[in-house]
Amino acid sequence: MIFDPFELNYSKIRAYLDCPFLYRYIYAERRFTPPTSFSSLGLSVHRALARYHAAPGGDLSDLLAHYEDAWLHQGYATPQESMEFYNRGARVLEDWWLHFQANPAQVMYSEKSFEFPFEKWRIKGTIDRVDRMPGGLVELIDYKMGFEGKTGGDVAGSLQLSLYAIGLSRALKLKVGAIAYFVLTGPAKISVPYDPSAEEATLNLVRETGEKILALDLSRKGKCARCPIRKLCPESEAQEAPPEGS
Numbered sequence: 001m002i003f004d005p006f007e008l009n010y011s012k013i014r015a016y017l018d019c020p021f022l023y024r025y026i027y028a029e030r031r032f033t034p035p036t037s038f039s040s041l042g043l044s045v046h047r048a049l050a051r052y053h054a055a056p057g058g059d060l061s062d063l064l065a066h067y068e069d070a071w072l073h074q075g076y077a078t079p080q081e082s083m084e085f086y087n088r089g090a091r092v093l094e095d096w097w098l099h100f101q102a103n104p105a106q107v108m109y110s111e112k113s114f115e116f117p118f119e120k121w122r123i124k125g126t127i128d129r130v131d132r133m134p135g136g137l138v139e140l141i142d143y144k145m146g147f148e149g150k151t152g153g154d155v156a157g158s159l160q161l162s163l164y165a166i167g168l169s170r171a172l173k174l175k176v177g178a179i180a181y182f183v184l185t186g187p188a189k190i191s192v193p194y195d196p197s198a199e200e201a202t203l204n205l206v207r208e209t210g211e212k213i214l215a216l217d218l219s220r221k222g223k224c225a226r227c228p229i230r231k232l233c234p235e236s237e238a239q240e241a242p243p244e245g246s
């Protein structure tokens with residue numbers, strides 16, 4: 001794939017905001033961050049849920065079959081660790097299933113992609129889930145494994161959810177009524193009413209970050225101690241193993 005600094009998505013912007021060297025490593029140099037047990041588990045669970053939503057009407061055994069098919073083996077130190085995480089993910093999905101049965105929702109889209117032009121950039125993204133709300137509105141939901149705690153304030157202030165809400169509005173012409181994190185390890189949905197007045201600040205941040213990305217401004221560093229590539233990065237100021245769950 002050709003490196004295109006005019007194509008932005010949340011992950012690129014997040015990487016640059018976390019550390020310009022992290023952005024350069026992943027997107028300009030096109031090197032890959034090694035999977036960890038937690039990132040691999042999260043991806044496997046996300047893939048299972050996406051496959052389940054793509055074929056509505058299935059039961060728990062269908063969901064667990066999707067999980068087995070979607071399981072990623074990379075990122076685990078030993079087969080035993082892989083098995084422990086597999087079982088952990090299965091429990092998360094069983095709990096999610098019970099929650100979904102008790103709280104039925106009209107899922108409109110799963111893994112829904114969007115793209116819209118913004119000044120000189122193209123903004124892209126993929127949304128975990130979009131539910132129908134009363135009154136012609138939709139709720140935008142992002143699944144989180146929940147290794148780190150989430151609050152309503154996190155949801156309201158999320159750059160990711162704000163950017164996705166703009167994508168739903170501009171690219172898919174949907175009216176967003178609420179934005180939410182679904183914390184799978186709860187399981188719990190943390191939902192807040194969507195406030196469109198935050199769009200201007202979000203797009204200002206996109207523009208400012210996009211300009212710095214175009215200039216490949218490397219005038220600062222992020223927090224190396226929590227960085228996923230700190231053992232690989234030549235600029236790293238911390239080489240020890242990442243903390244669990246980071």
Ligand code: SF4
Binds near residue numbers: 231
């Ligand atoms: S190790 Fe430090 S300098 Fe390197 S990408 Fe990570 S945060 Fe940036």
